[in-house]
Amino acid sequence: MDVVFSTASILNLFCISLYRWFQIVRSPETYHQYFTKTVVILLIISCWVVSFIIAIVPIYTNIYTTQDFLINRDNCRCDFIVNQWYALVSSSVSFWLPSAGIIYFYYQITMCAIEKHRADIKHQIRRSTFSAGSGLTQIANLGTFSSGTQGLIDPLAAPDSSSRTSYSSQYQMGSLNRTISTSPAVERNESLRENINAAKTLLILLVVYLVCWFPFFLTYIIDSFTYNVVPDYWITFVFWLGYCNSAVNPFIYAVKFKEFQPAFLDTLGCLGLCTCCNKDVRNFNSSAQGVHFREQHTRTSTTEPKPNAV
Structure with missing residues:
Protein backbone atom coordinates (compact mmCIF):
# COMPACT_ATOMS: atom_id res chain seq x y z
CA MET A 1 0.00 0.00 0.00
CA LYS A 122 2.18 46.22 -24.80
CA HIS A 123 -1.62 46.15 -24.63
CA GLN A 124 -1.64 48.69 -21.80
CA ILE A 125 0.59 51.01 -23.82
CA ARG A 126 -1.64 50.69 -26.89
CA ARG A 127 -4.75 51.11 -24.75
CA SER A 128 -3.38 54.31 -23.25
CA THR A 129 -2.66 55.64 -26.72
CA PHE A 130 -6.11 54.59 -27.89
CA SER A 131 -7.80 56.22 -24.90
CA ALA A 132 -5.99 59.50 -25.59
CA GLY A 133 -7.26 59.62 -29.17
CA SER A 134 -10.65 58.01 -28.70
CA GLY A 135 -12.28 61.21 -27.47
CA LEU A 136 -11.50 63.13 -30.65
CA THR A 137 -12.51 60.11 -32.73
CA GLN A 138 -15.89 59.95 -31.05
CA ILE A 139 -16.41 63.70 -31.49
CA ALA A 140 -15.53 63.46 -35.17
CA ASN A 141 -18.04 60.64 -35.60
CA LEU A 142 -20.80 62.81 -34.15
CA GLY A 143 -20.53 65.32 -36.96
CA THR A 144 -18.67 68.46 -37.93
CA PHE A 145 -17.29 70.93 -35.44
CA SER A 146 -20.54 72.84 -35.13
CA SER A 147 -21.83 74.66 -32.09
CA GLY A 148 -22.32 71.34 -30.27
CA THR A 149 -18.73 70.21 -30.82
CA GLN A 150 -17.42 73.63 -29.98
CA GLY A 151 -19.45 73.51 -26.80
CA LEU A 152 -17.87 70.21 -25.83
CA ILE A 153 -14.39 71.65 -26.26
CA ASP A 154 -15.24 75.08 -24.88
CA PRO A 155 -17.99 75.02 -22.22
CA LEU A 156 -18.52 78.78 -22.57
CA ALA A 157 -19.69 78.47 -26.17
CA ALA A 158 -23.26 77.43 -27.12
CA PRO A 159 -24.34 76.15 -23.69
CA ASP A 160 -27.63 74.65 -24.80
CA SER A 161 -26.48 72.59 -27.74
CA SER A 162 -23.16 71.73 -26.14
CA SER A 163 -24.78 70.04 -23.18
CA ARG A 164 -26.85 67.83 -25.42
CA THR A 165 -23.93 67.00 -27.68
CA SER A 166 -21.62 66.43 -24.72
CA TYR A 167 -24.11 64.05 -23.13
CA SER A 168 -24.58 62.21 -26.42
CA SER A 169 -20.86 61.84 -27.01
CA GLN A 170 -20.23 60.68 -23.45
CA TYR A 171 -23.08 58.18 -23.75
CA GLN A 172 -21.68 56.74 -26.96
CA MET A 173 -18.16 56.60 -25.54
CA GLY A 174 -19.51 54.84 -22.48
CA SER A 175 -21.34 52.37 -24.68
CA LEU A 176 -18.13 51.76 -26.62
CA ASN A 177 -16.17 51.15 -23.43
CA ARG A 178 -18.82 48.77 -22.13
CA THR A 179 -18.80 46.92 -25.45
CA ILE A 180 -15.02 46.58 -25.35
CA SER A 181 -14.94 45.52 -21.70
CA THR A 182 -17.64 42.88 -22.12
CA SER A 183 -16.50 41.48 -25.47
CA PRO A 184 -15.80 37.72 -25.62
CA ALA A 185 -12.15 38.33 -26.50
CA VAL A 186 -11.59 40.43 -23.39
CA GLU A 187 -13.40 37.87 -21.23
CA ARG A 188 -11.23 35.10 -22.63
CA ASN A 189 -8.10 37.14 -21.94
CA GLU A 190 -9.23 37.79 -18.36
CA SER A 191 -9.98 34.10 -17.85
CA LEU A 192 -6.63 33.10 -19.36
CA ARG A 193 -4.88 35.61 -17.11
CA GLU A 194 -6.57 34.12 -14.05
CA ASN A 195 -5.57 30.62 -15.11
CA ILE A 196 -1.98 31.74 -15.60
CA ASN A 197 -1.92 33.31 -12.14
CA ALA A 198 -3.16 30.01 -10.73
CA ALA A 199 -0.51 28.16 -12.73
CA LYS A 200 2.19 30.38 -11.22
CA THR A 201 1.10 29.17 -7.81
CA PRO A 262 -15.48 24.42 -1.95
CA ALA A 263 -14.56 20.79 -2.62
CA PHE A 264 -12.65 20.52 0.65
CA LEU A 265 -15.44 22.16 2.64
CA ASP A 266 -18.11 19.99 1.02
CA THR A 267 -16.07 16.85 1.72
CA LEU A 268 -15.54 17.82 5.34
CA GLY A 269 -19.24 18.62 5.62
CA CYS A 270 -20.19 15.18 4.28
CA LEU A 271 -17.83 13.58 6.79
CA GLY A 272 -19.37 15.62 9.61
CA LEU A 273 -16.05 17.29 10.39
CA CYS A 274 -17.15 20.80 9.48
CA THR A 275 -20.61 21.87 10.65
CA CYS A 276 -20.33 25.34 9.11
CA CYS A 277 -19.92 23.84 5.64
CA ASN A 278 -23.61 23.03 5.38
CA LYS A 279 -24.51 26.74 5.56
CA ASP A 280 -22.83 27.50 2.25
CA VAL A 281 -24.53 26.99 -1.09
CA ARG A 282 -21.97 26.74 -3.86
CA ASN A 283 -22.62 26.80 -7.58
CA PHE A 284 -20.18 25.43 -10.11
CA ASN A 285 -20.12 26.86 -13.59
CA SER A 286 -17.75 25.66 -16.29
CA SER A 287 -17.57 27.37 -19.66
CA ALA A 288 -15.28 27.71 -22.62
CA GLN A 289 -13.77 30.83 -21.09
CA GLY A 290 -12.72 29.08 -17.90
CA VAL A 291 -13.95 27.74 -14.60
CA HIS A 292 -15.82 30.08 -12.29
CA PHE A 293 -17.04 29.45 -8.79
CA ARG A 294 -19.81 31.40 -7.15
CA GLU A 295 -20.71 31.22 -3.49
CA GLN A 296 -24.00 32.09 -1.90
CA HIS A 297 -24.08 32.27 1.88
CA THR A 298 -27.36 31.76 3.67
CA ARG A 299 -28.23 33.67 6.81
CA THR A 300 -29.62 32.32 10.01
CA SER A 301 -31.90 35.30 10.57
CA THR A 302 -35.26 35.05 8.86
CA THR A 303 -35.78 38.81 8.80
CA GLU A 304 -32.77 39.56 6.65
CA PRO A 305 -33.08 38.97 2.91
CA LYS A 306 -30.90 36.38 1.22
CA PRO A 307 -28.05 38.05 -0.74
CA ASN A 308 -27.53 37.43 -4.40
CA ALA A 309 -24.82 35.12 -5.63
CA VAL A 310 -21.43 36.73 -5.93
Whole structure:
Protein backbone atom coordinates (compact mmCIF):
# COMPACT_ATOMS: atom_id res chain seq x y z
CA MET A 1 0.00 0.00 0.00
CA ASP A 2 2.98 2.31 0.45
CA VAL A 3 3.78 1.90 -3.26
CA VAL A 4 0.10 2.23 -4.22
CA PHE A 5 -0.54 5.50 -2.40
CA SER A 6 2.78 7.10 -3.30
CA THR A 7 2.35 6.27 -6.99
CA ALA A 8 -1.27 7.44 -7.02
CA SER A 9 -0.28 10.74 -5.40
CA ILE A 10 2.38 11.47 -8.02
CA LEU A 11 0.16 10.41 -10.94
CA ASN A 12 -2.60 12.71 -9.71
CA LEU A 13 -0.13 15.60 -9.68
CA PHE A 14 0.78 14.66 -13.24
CA CYS A 15 -2.88 14.76 -14.30
CA ILE A 16 -3.36 18.17 -12.68
CA SER A 17 -0.37 19.57 -14.57
CA LEU A 18 -1.69 18.01 -17.80
CA TYR A 19 -5.05 19.70 -17.22
CA ARG A 20 -3.41 23.07 -16.59
CA TRP A 21 -1.30 22.69 -19.73
CA PHE A 22 -4.39 22.07 -21.86
CA GLN A 23 -6.21 24.91 -20.11
CA ILE A 24 -3.49 27.52 -20.65
CA VAL A 25 -1.16 26.44 -23.46
CA ARG A 26 -2.61 23.70 -25.64
CA SER A 27 -6.30 24.56 -26.04
CA PRO A 28 -7.43 27.46 -23.84
CA GLU A 29 -10.62 27.85 -25.89
CA THR A 30 -11.65 24.20 -26.19
CA TYR A 31 -9.93 22.38 -23.31
CA HIS A 32 -13.33 21.63 -21.74
CA GLN A 33 -14.11 19.46 -24.76
CA TYR A 34 -11.16 17.22 -23.91
CA PHE A 35 -11.67 17.11 -20.14
CA THR A 36 -15.25 16.01 -19.94
CA LYS A 37 -16.64 14.37 -16.82
CA THR A 38 -16.11 10.93 -18.36
CA VAL A 39 -12.50 11.68 -19.25
CA VAL A 40 -11.75 13.02 -15.77
CA ILE A 41 -13.25 9.92 -14.14
CA LEU A 42 -11.23 7.67 -16.44
CA LEU A 43 -8.04 9.57 -15.59
CA ILE A 44 -8.66 9.17 -11.87
CA ILE A 45 -9.42 5.46 -12.26
CA SER A 46 -6.33 5.01 -14.43
CA CYS A 47 -4.10 6.55 -11.77
CA TRP A 48 -5.28 4.06 -9.18
CA VAL A 49 -5.31 1.06 -11.52
CA VAL A 50 -1.72 1.69 -12.58
CA SER A 51 -0.75 2.19 -8.94
CA PHE A 52 -2.25 -1.14 -7.92
CA ILE A 53 -0.72 -2.96 -10.87
CA ILE A 54 2.80 -1.66 -10.25
CA ALA A 55 2.57 -2.63 -6.57
CA ILE A 56 0.26 -5.61 -6.05
CA VAL A 57 1.25 -7.80 -8.99
CA PRO A 58 5.05 -7.77 -8.55
CA ILE A 59 4.97 -7.91 -4.76
CA TYR A 60 2.47 -10.75 -4.42
CA THR A 61 4.22 -12.75 -7.13
CA ASN A 62 7.61 -12.13 -5.43
CA ILE A 63 9.19 -10.95 -8.68
CA TYR A 64 10.06 -7.58 -7.13
CA THR A 65 12.90 -8.80 -4.91
CA THR A 66 16.03 -10.90 -4.99
CA GLN A 67 16.33 -14.64 -4.38
CA ASP A 68 18.65 -14.11 -1.42
CA PHE A 69 16.05 -12.00 0.30
CA LEU A 70 13.31 -14.60 -0.30
CA ILE A 71 15.48 -17.32 1.24
CA ASN A 72 16.75 -15.37 4.25
CA ARG A 73 13.94 -12.94 4.99
CA ASP A 74 12.44 -12.63 8.44
CA ASN A 75 8.66 -12.92 8.53
CA CYS A 76 8.56 -10.62 11.57
CA ARG A 77 10.11 -7.75 9.58
CA CYS A 78 8.68 -5.78 6.67
CA ASP A 79 11.83 -5.02 4.71
CA PHE A 80 11.31 -3.82 1.16
CA ILE A 81 14.31 -5.13 -0.76
CA VAL A 82 13.92 -4.79 -4.56
CA ASN A 83 15.91 -6.07 -7.47
CA GLN A 84 17.32 -3.82 -10.17
CA TRP A 85 14.70 -4.34 -12.86
CA TYR A 86 11.81 -3.64 -10.51
CA ALA A 87 13.58 -0.55 -9.17
CA LEU A 88 13.95 0.82 -12.69
CA VAL A 89 10.42 -0.05 -13.85
CA SER A 90 8.58 1.01 -10.71
CA SER A 91 10.52 4.25 -10.28
CA SER A 92 9.99 5.11 -13.95
CA VAL A 93 6.23 4.62 -13.69
CA SER A 94 5.92 6.17 -10.25
CA PHE A 95 8.30 9.12 -10.57
CA TRP A 96 10.70 9.62 -13.47
CA LEU A 97 8.20 9.62 -16.36
CA PRO A 98 5.48 11.61 -14.52
CA SER A 99 8.12 14.08 -13.30
CA ALA A 100 9.40 14.62 -16.83
CA GLY A 101 5.85 15.39 -17.92
CA ILE A 102 5.21 17.70 -14.96
CA ILE A 103 8.42 19.66 -15.56
CA TYR A 104 7.65 19.96 -19.28
CA PHE A 105 4.09 21.14 -18.70
CA TYR A 106 5.10 23.72 -16.08
CA TYR A 107 7.92 24.95 -18.30
CA GLN A 108 5.45 25.56 -21.13
CA ILE A 109 3.04 27.25 -18.73
CA THR A 110 5.80 29.49 -17.39
CA MET A 111 6.83 30.51 -20.90
CA CYS A 112 3.19 31.26 -21.71
CA ALA A 113 2.89 33.36 -18.56
CA ILE A 114 5.99 35.37 -19.50
CA GLU A 115 4.66 35.97 -23.02
CA LYS A 116 1.28 36.93 -21.63
CA HIS A 117 2.88 39.39 -19.23
CA ARG A 118 4.80 41.03 -22.06
CA ALA A 119 1.66 41.17 -24.20
CA ASP A 120 -0.25 42.79 -21.33
CA ILE A 121 2.38 45.53 -21.07
CA LYS A 122 2.18 46.22 -24.80
CA HIS A 123 -1.62 46.15 -24.63
CA GLN A 124 -1.64 48.69 -21.80
CA ILE A 125 0.59 51.01 -23.82
CA ARG A 126 -1.64 50.69 -26.89
CA ARG A 127 -4.75 51.11 -24.75
CA SER A 128 -3.38 54.31 -23.25
CA THR A 129 -2.66 55.64 -26.72
CA PHE A 130 -6.11 54.59 -27.89
CA SER A 131 -7.80 56.22 -24.90
CA ALA A 132 -5.99 59.50 -25.59
CA GLY A 133 -7.26 59.62 -29.17
CA SER A 134 -10.65 58.01 -28.70
CA GLY A 135 -12.28 61.21 -27.47
CA LEU A 136 -11.50 63.13 -30.65
CA THR A 137 -12.51 60.11 -32.73
CA GLN A 138 -15.89 59.95 -31.05
CA ILE A 139 -16.41 63.70 -31.49
CA ALA A 140 -15.53 63.46 -35.17
CA ASN A 141 -18.04 60.64 -35.60
CA LEU A 142 -20.80 62.81 -34.15
CA GLY A 143 -20.53 65.32 -36.96
CA THR A 144 -18.67 68.46 -37.93
CA PHE A 145 -17.29 70.93 -35.44
CA SER A 146 -20.54 72.84 -35.13
CA SER A 147 -21.83 74.66 -32.09
CA GLY A 148 -22.32 71.34 -30.27
CA THR A 149 -18.73 70.21 -30.82
CA GLN A 150 -17.42 73.63 -29.98
CA GLY A 151 -19.45 73.51 -26.80
CA LEU A 152 -17.87 70.21 -25.83
CA ILE A 153 -14.39 71.65 -26.26
CA ASP A 154 -15.24 75.08 -24.88
CA PRO A 155 -17.99 75.02 -22.22
CA LEU A 156 -18.52 78.78 -22.57
CA ALA A 157 -19.69 78.47 -26.17
CA ALA A 158 -23.26 77.43 -27.12
CA PRO A 159 -24.34 76.15 -23.69
CA ASP A 160 -27.63 74.65 -24.80
CA SER A 161 -26.48 72.59 -27.74
CA SER A 162 -23.16 71.73 -26.14
CA SER A 163 -24.78 70.04 -23.18
CA ARG A 164 -26.85 67.83 -25.42
CA THR A 165 -23.93 67.00 -27.68
CA SER A 166 -21.62 66.43 -24.72
CA TYR A 167 -24.11 64.05 -23.13
CA SER A 168 -24.58 62.21 -26.42
CA SER A 169 -20.86 61.84 -27.01
CA GLN A 170 -20.23 60.68 -23.45
CA TYR A 171 -23.08 58.18 -23.75
CA GLN A 172 -21.68 56.74 -26.96
CA MET A 173 -18.16 56.60 -25.54
CA GLY A 174 -19.51 54.84 -22.48
CA SER A 175 -21.34 52.37 -24.68
CA LEU A 176 -18.13 51.76 -26.62
CA ASN A 177 -16.17 51.15 -23.43
CA ARG A 178 -18.82 48.77 -22.13
CA THR A 179 -18.80 46.92 -25.45
CA ILE A 180 -15.02 46.58 -25.35
CA SER A 181 -14.94 45.52 -21.70
CA THR A 182 -17.64 42.88 -22.12
CA SER A 183 -16.50 41.48 -25.47
CA PRO A 184 -15.80 37.72 -25.62
CA ALA A 185 -12.15 38.33 -26.50
CA VAL A 186 -11.59 40.43 -23.39
CA GLU A 187 -13.40 37.87 -21.23
CA ARG A 188 -11.23 35.10 -22.63
CA ASN A 189 -8.10 37.14 -21.94
CA GLU A 190 -9.23 37.79 -18.36
CA SER A 191 -9.98 34.10 -17.85
CA LEU A 192 -6.63 33.10 -19.36
CA ARG A 193 -4.88 35.61 -17.11
CA GLU A 194 -6.57 34.12 -14.05
CA ASN A 195 -5.57 30.62 -15.11
CA ILE A 196 -1.98 31.74 -15.60
CA ASN A 197 -1.92 33.31 -12.14
CA ALA A 198 -3.16 30.01 -10.73
CA ALA A 199 -0.51 28.16 -12.73
CA LYS A 200 2.19 30.38 -11.22
CA THR A 201 1.10 29.17 -7.81
CA LEU A 202 1.47 25.60 -9.02
CA LEU A 203 5.22 26.19 -9.12
CA ILE A 204 5.10 25.96 -5.34
CA LEU A 205 3.72 22.45 -5.70
CA LEU A 206 6.43 21.59 -8.22
CA VAL A 207 9.24 22.76 -5.95
CA VAL A 208 7.81 20.98 -2.90
CA TYR A 209 7.20 17.88 -5.00
CA LEU A 210 10.78 17.68 -6.29
CA VAL A 211 12.31 18.46 -2.91
CA CYS A 212 10.28 15.69 -1.26
CA TRP A 213 10.41 12.94 -3.85
CA PHE A 214 13.66 13.34 -5.85
CA PRO A 215 16.00 12.33 -2.96
CA PHE A 216 13.89 9.25 -2.26
CA PHE A 217 13.80 7.88 -5.80
CA LEU A 218 17.44 8.72 -6.43
CA THR A 219 18.36 6.82 -3.27
CA TYR A 220 15.95 4.07 -4.35
CA ILE A 221 17.88 3.51 -7.59
CA ILE A 222 21.33 3.79 -6.02
CA ASP A 223 20.48 1.39 -3.22
CA SER A 224 19.14 -1.25 -5.62
CA PHE A 225 22.41 -1.24 -7.59
CA THR A 226 24.75 -0.86 -4.60
CA TYR A 227 23.32 -2.98 -1.81
CA ASN A 228 24.18 -1.93 1.78
CA VAL A 229 26.09 1.17 0.65
CA VAL A 230 23.49 3.82 1.49
CA PRO A 231 23.26 4.42 5.27
CA ASP A 232 20.08 3.33 7.01
CA TYR A 233 19.48 6.75 8.57
CA TRP A 234 19.49 8.38 5.11
CA ILE A 235 17.03 5.82 3.75
CA THR A 236 14.73 6.49 6.70
CA PHE A 237 15.02 10.26 6.20
CA VAL A 238 14.17 10.27 2.46
CA PHE A 239 11.45 7.68 3.12
CA TRP A 240 9.55 10.05 5.43
CA LEU A 241 10.44 13.06 3.32
CA GLY A 242 8.46 11.52 0.47
CA TYR A 243 5.51 11.00 2.79
CA CYS A 244 5.65 14.69 3.73
CA ASN A 245 4.72 15.62 0.17
CA SER A 246 1.40 13.82 0.43
CA ALA A 247 0.87 15.38 3.87
CA VAL A 248 1.42 19.01 2.82
CA ASN A 249 -0.31 18.91 -0.58
CA PRO A 250 -3.88 19.22 0.81
CA PHE A 251 -2.87 22.30 2.82
CA ILE A 252 -1.19 23.90 -0.20
CA TYR A 253 -4.25 23.28 -2.35
CA ALA A 254 -6.65 24.57 0.29
CA VAL A 255 -4.67 27.76 0.94
CA LYS A 256 -3.41 28.65 -2.53
CA PHE A 257 -6.28 27.52 -4.77
CA LYS A 258 -9.72 28.96 -4.12
CA GLU A 259 -11.30 26.55 -6.60
CA PHE A 260 -10.38 23.62 -4.33
CA GLN A 261 -11.78 25.21 -1.18
CA PRO A 262 -15.48 24.42 -1.95
CA ALA A 263 -14.56 20.79 -2.62
CA PHE A 264 -12.65 20.52 0.65
CA LEU A 265 -15.44 22.16 2.64
CA ASP A 266 -18.11 19.99 1.02
CA THR A 267 -16.07 16.85 1.72
CA LEU A 268 -15.54 17.82 5.34
CA GLY A 269 -19.24 18.62 5.62
CA CYS A 270 -20.19 15.18 4.28
CA LEU A 271 -17.83 13.58 6.79
CA GLY A 272 -19.37 15.62 9.61
CA LEU A 273 -16.05 17.29 10.39
CA CYS A 274 -17.15 20.80 9.48
CA THR A 275 -20.61 21.87 10.65
CA CYS A 276 -20.33 25.34 9.11
CA CYS A 277 -19.92 23.84 5.64
CA ASN A 278 -23.61 23.03 5.38
CA LYS A 279 -24.51 26.74 5.56
CA ASP A 280 -22.83 27.50 2.25
CA VAL A 281 -24.53 26.99 -1.09
CA ARG A 282 -21.97 26.74 -3.86
CA ASN A 283 -22.62 26.80 -7.58
CA PHE A 284 -20.18 25.43 -10.11
CA ASN A 285 -20.12 26.86 -13.59
CA SER A 286 -17.75 25.66 -16.29
CA SER A 287 -17.57 27.37 -19.66
CA ALA A 288 -15.28 27.71 -22.62
CA GLN A 289 -13.77 30.83 -21.09
CA GLY A 290 -12.72 29.08 -17.90
CA VAL A 291 -13.95 27.74 -14.60
CA HIS A 292 -15.82 30.08 -12.29
CA PHE A 293 -17.04 29.45 -8.79
CA ARG A 294 -19.81 31.40 -7.15
CA GLU A 295 -20.71 31.22 -3.49
CA GLN A 296 -24.00 32.09 -1.90
CA HIS A 297 -24.08 32.27 1.88
CA THR A 298 -27.36 31.76 3.67
CA ARG A 299 -28.23 33.67 6.81
CA THR A 300 -29.62 32.32 10.01
CA SER A 301 -31.90 35.30 10.57
CA THR A 302 -35.26 35.05 8.86
CA THR A 303 -35.78 38.81 8.80
CA GLU A 304 -32.77 39.56 6.65
CA PRO A 305 -33.08 38.97 2.91
CA LYS A 306 -30.90 36.38 1.22
CA PRO A 307 -28.05 38.05 -0.74
CA ASN A 308 -27.53 37.43 -4.40
CA ALA A 309 -24.82 35.12 -5.63
CA VAL A 310 -21.43 36.73 -5.93
